[in-house]
Amino acid sequence: MKILSVECIGSSVTSDQYPRERLPEVAFVGRSNVGKSSLINSLLNRKGMARISATPGKTQTLNFFKVVVGDRAVNQLFFVDLPGYGYAKTSRSVRERWGPMIEAYLSGRKQLFSVIQLVDSRGVEQHDVTTQRWLRHFGHVPIVVSTKIDKLTRGRRRSSLMGACHDLGLDSLDDILAYSAKTHEGRQELWHALRDRCVRWKHERAGD
Numbered sequence: 001m002k003i004l005s006v007e008c009i010g011s012s013v014t015s016d017q018y019p020r021e022r023l024p025e026v027a028f029v030g031r032s033n034v035g036k037s038s039l040i041n042s043l044l045n046r047k048g049m050a051r052i053s054a055t056p057g058k059t060q061t062l063n064f065f066k067v068v069v070g071d072r073a074v075n076q077l078f079f080v081d082l083p084g085y086g087y088a089k090t091s092r093s094v095r096e097r098w099g100p101m102i103e104a105y106l107s108g109r110k111q112l113f114s115v116i117q118l119v120d121s122r123g124v125e126q127h128d129v130t131t132q133r134w135l136r137h138f139g140h141v142p143i144v145v146s147t148k149i150d151k152l153t154r155g156r157r158r159s160s161l162m163g164a165c166h167d168l169g170l171d172s173l174d175d176i177l178a179y180s181a182k183t184h185e186g187r188q189e190l191w192h193a194l195r196d197r198c199v200r201w202k203h204e205r206a207g208d
């Protein structure tokens, strides 16, 4: 996918702070440090667009990026970088704000056409399983991405992906995409999946 421009539109905590402009949105969900911000930068071909940190809990607000792509069927969309869940060391007041903030967005945002759920290729945790169920409950069938795949040997890859499929209750290996923000492996496939969903979503809405 050719990226024509990327602009950080701002950070939001409550719904009145979401961008006014109505564009299709895709949100990145996953536990803290799983690589959400890195995946966004990799997809957008921009190094420092979303803030990356070795310390979990870096992203603390909903961050909206307006993306213009050289594909007329998609054209413009928002990428939404969400704070990670499950980071125990974050202060309690911050944690208490996170849950409702993420839930309100994921359960209520009309123009959210797709959710990308990130899981670490080195192991799925209970929280990931709960999140998968929760997303489905709200009508989102997430695109599941197994991150940091460069950290696994070729031999361990398949068993890791099969384990994640099993734990998350996915039908087959086709339902999970291996990704490395380091080598950009998986970039084309993920854009392909996103484009497909975006086009379908626009088509369905046009009939409303």
Ligand SMILES: Nc1nc2c(ncn2[C@@H]2O[C@H](COP(=O)(O)OP(=O)(O)OP(=O)(O)O)[C@@H](O)[C@H]2O)c(=O)[nH]1
Binding pocket: 030, 031, 032, 033, 034, 035, 036, 037, 038, 039, 051, 052, 053, 054, 055, 056, 057, 058, 059, 060, 082, 083, 084, 085, 147, 148, 149, 150, 151, 179, 180, 181, 182, 183
């Ligand atoms: N080797 C490797 N490291 C990665 C990859 N993706 C992310 N990382 C590293 O993992 C750490 C966390 O990455 P972030 O992108 O900040 O993770 P996040 O999910 O946005 O974290 P929070 O904002 O805290 O929720 C950083 O040190 C990244 O460099 C990857 O594909 N391969």
Ligand SMILES: [Mg+2]
Binding pocket: 036, 037, 038, 051, 052, 058, 059, 081, 082, 084
């Ligand atoms: Mg982040």
